[in-house]
Amino acid sequence: xxxxxxxxxxxxxxxxxxxxxxxxxxxxxxxxxxxxxxxxxxxxxxxxxxxxxxxxxxxxxxxxxxxxxxxxxxxxxxxxxxxxxxxxxxxxxxxxxxxxxxxxxxxxxxxxxxxxxxxxxxxxxxxxxxxxxxxxxxxxxxxxxxxxxxxxxxxxxxxxxxxxxxxxxxxxxxxxxxxxxxxxxxxxxxxxxxxxxxxxxxxxxxxxxxxxxxxxxxxxxxxxxxxxxxxxxxxxxxxxxxxxxxxxxxxxxxxxxxxxxxxxxxxxxxxxxxxxxxxxxxxxxxxxxxxxxxxxxxxxxxxxxxxxxxxxxxxxxxxxxxxxxxxxxxxxxxxxxxxxxxxxxxxxxxxxxxxxxxxxxxxxxxxxxxxxxxxxxxxxxxxxxxxxxxxxxxxxxxxxxxxxxxxxxxxxxxxxxxxxxxxxxxxx
RNA sequence: GUGGACGUAGCUCAGCUGGUAGAGCACAGGAUUGUGGCUCCUGCGGUCGUGGGUUCAAUUCCCAUCGUCCACCCCA
Numbered sequence: 001x002x003x004x005x006x007x008x009x010x011x012x013x014x015x016x017x018x019x020x021x022x023x024x025x026x027x028x029x030x031x032x033x034x035x036x037x038x039x040x041x042x043x044x045x046x047x048x049x050x051x052x053x054x055x056x057x058x059x060x061x062x063x064x065x066x067x068x069x070x071x072x073x074x075x076x077x078x079x080x081x082x083x084x085x086x087x088x089x090x091x092x093x094x095x096x097x098x099x100x101x102x103x104x105x106x107x108x109x110x111x112x113x114x115x116x117x118x119x120x121x122x123x124x125x126x127x128x129x130x131x132x133x134x135x136x137x138x139x140x141x142x143x144x145x146x147x148x149x150x151x152x153x154x155x156x157x158x159x160x161x162x163x164x165x166x167x168x169x170x171x172x173x174x175x176x177x178x179x180x181x182x183x184x185x186x187x188x189x190x191x192x193x194x195x196x197x198x199x200x201x202x203x204x205x206x207x208x209x210x211x212x213x214x215x216x217x218x219x220x221x222x223x224x225x226x227x228x229x230x231x232x233x234x235x236x237x238x239x240x241x242x243x244x245x246x247x248x249x250x251x252x253x254x255x256x257x258x259x260x261x262x263x264x265x266x267x268x269x270x271x272x273x274x275x276x277x278x279x280x281x282x283x284x285x286x287x288x289x290x291x292x293x294x295x296x297x298x299x300x301x302x303x304x305x306x307x308x309x310x311x312x313x314x315x316x317x318x319x320x321x322x323x324x325x326x327x328x329x330x331x332x333x334x335x336x337x338x339x340x341x342x343x344x345x346x347x348x349x350x351x352x353x354x355x356x357x358x359x360x361x362x363x364x365x366x367x368x369x370x371x372x373x374x375x376x377x378x379x380x381x382x383x384x385x386x387x388x389x390x391x392x393x394x395x396x397x398x399x400x401x402x403x404x405x406x407x408x409x410x411x412x413x414x415x416x417x418x419x420x421x422x423x424x425x426x427x428x
Numbered sequence: 429g430u431g432g433a434c435g436u437a438g439c440u441c442a443g444c445u446g447g448u449a450g451a452g453c454a455c456a457g458g459a460u461u462g463u464g465g466c467u468c469c470u471g472c473g474g475u476c477g478u479g480g481g482u483u484c485a486a487u488u489c490c491c492a493u494c495g496u497c498c499a500c501c502c503c504a
Contacts, residue, residue, distance in 0.1 A: 007495075062502050066429080084504085112504080117429075119498060128504055195501075211500080260503060270504095281504060308504030335462065370456085372464035387462055401464065 011116070011124025018325070022313060025323035027109060029155060030129045030307075034107040037148050039131055042106045044088040046113075050078040056087040056291055058262025060202040067114040081113035084261070085130040086288070086304055087295075093134060094297035102135035109309075121279030121311045131285075132304035134292070139240035142267045142287060142303050143247070149271060149283055149305065150249050156312075157321045161282065163250065165269040166226070166257035167237040168205075171290060173230040174265070178204055180223045188218045208256040224255045233266050240267060263288040267303065275318045282315060283307040327379030328358040329422050331401075333371040336388030340365075343386050346396075346412070350384075354419045359384075376401055382422060384415065 008014060015023060034041070050070050057064050069081035082088055085108055093099050093106075109129045116122060131148070133141050146163065153161050168174055182204050185192065192200070196207045196215050208219055229237065244251050251269075259268045268286035276282070285305020292300040316322045334343040347361045360378050362371045368387070375383045385397030385407070396415050399407035410418065 010495075067502080114503080116502070117500095118496085119500095122503070126504065130504095206502095209502095278499065279503070284504065306504055311504060333463075367457095368462045369458095369460080369464075374464085376464040383464080385463075389462075397463085399463075407463080 009124070011118040013123060013125070019313075021325035022316070022323045023309070026156075026309065026313065026316070027129075029152070030107075030109065033148060033152055033155070034131065037105065037144065039105040039107040039133075042089060042092065042108050044082075044085070044092055044108055044110070046082055046111065047079050048082055048088050048091065050080040052087050052091055052295075053080050053083060056090065056263055056295060057084065058203075061260060061262060063114060063260070067116055069113045069115055083114045084112055085110070085128055085306060086132060086261075086263070086291070089130070089132050089304075090292055090295055090297070090302070094292065094295060099134055099292065099298055099300050104134040105131075106133075107131045119279070120277045121308070121314060123310060127309035128306045129309060130304060130306040132302060134302045135300050136303070137289070137301040139236050139243060139267070142236075142240050143243035145285065145303060145305055146244060146249060146269060147247055149307070150247075152307075153271075156316060158315060158319055160275070161271045161273055162252060163244075163269060163271055164254040164257050165241075165244075165251045165267070166254050167229055167233055167266050168225065168258070168264055168268055168286075169229040169233040169266060171265060173228060173233060174205070174225075177223070177225050177228040180228065181205070181207075181225075184222050185218065191215070191218050203262075205258045206260070209258050219256065226253070226255045236266055259284065259286055263291040263294075265289045269305070273315055276311060276314055279311065281308075282311045325379075326358065327381070328360045329380065330357070330359050330382040330384050330419065331375035331378050331380035332359060332361045332384045332386065333368065333375060333397075334362050334386050335366075335368050335371060336391065339386050339388065339391055342391055346386065349412070350416065350419060353416045354423055356423045357419055 031041070050068070053068060054064055059065075063083050068083055071079060073079050089106060089108060093104065098104055107130065110127065111125050112128050113125055115124060118124060131145060133145065146165075150163075153159070169177070182200060185196075185200055185204065185207060189197070189200075191214050192207070193210075193212045193215055196210055196212065199207050205225075207215065208222070208225075210216060210219065226237075241251065241253070257268055257270060259270075264286045266287040266289065269284065270281050271283040272280045273282055274280060283305055285303070287301070287303045289301040292298065292302060313322070332343055332347055334340055343361060347359055350359060351357055360375075360380060362374065366374070372383065381400070381402050383397070383399045383401055385399060387397070390396050390409075395409050395411055397407050398410050398415060398418060399405075
């Protein structure tokens, strides 16, 4: 180990070449999935004014209180690296008048930043795929988004994910319930831990979520939010559950599920797994009917979810479902006087003649032996050989590196035809 | 922010109660004068995270610091 070599910032990871193929495959699948449901991509800045997050996420949330990367730019303006995607998306929609068209469906993908202590499945820079739908008040769109995620698991070959779902009701119902809950918890004040006592003042609903055993016992006897929903939210929730049942999606109603961000109303849900240790939430979302108006836009109901890419990739790996890297179709071996130049030109002709061809040209010289070794390690299915003999006779060697078969001697036109077959017969 | 474990070659790791370092993989070359995958041989590669302390002597013991991992908290 060298001495004071500069290292990456804690919790911010490089994605190395052996990992990027899987990421690319997952990203392509997500793009495809979103488009398959009529969602359009929106690309948003990574930096926003601090005020946006303070207002949308909530002043007393952990994210705003202690996890944001906030700084002053040269004008003295307070800016923050986005800790999540919804706030910026809503801001952009308001700013550009996108919400005058009802039924906007949007998706985005990119890095988010939170200053937390890193651990498995939790990083300071992480990536989310997010989806938002605006102007649609009914449970049909909630269901659509949950079905979208269920389809994703299926397409990735993932099993065993658990859907937890709950309703937080209208802001009014939530406020009334909050009072009930605070009264109840005050009655058990002695049994609450320090954190929960503090939240009693700031955000009592989150006490429901506590992992503290003693607090959990207290919470078990608390009044249930689901029993105090307003009629409209109740109907919304019931319909959503019915839609899920009809679609064959299993769910677990979890009355203690409370999402961390303040802006949620009515539907909240999480997809969780027990295969990722403590950070088992792979995807989470819900409805936030009040946020758009709160941020100064036209009153607009909205639903969305976010999915953690690092967690999804980790789960794929744990499940043995990581997408494979796409090896080259062929490796061009070049040895002998004049074959470098001829080879480079040949490779260009082949790439033009065979769209989709993944062809690696040997660079840096080396003996036949060394070059075949590289060809093998590249994972290529075929070696194309251009040596002095081939150069003189205007032919090419074509040798299978994976299965059975002898090396053949072909002319260029025949080679092109063979490469077409290789490219179109799928992965070797 | 709190707690615990761990930092030895590019990677995965060994190194018993202190005597200045090893293996496998990878990489390069050879056995095979134009042909990989198996085998064998050779070679390259480390101021043992960093700084300080104890000691005749520290990779080994102590302290600090940085980093990694796991958990708490919280969340994707």
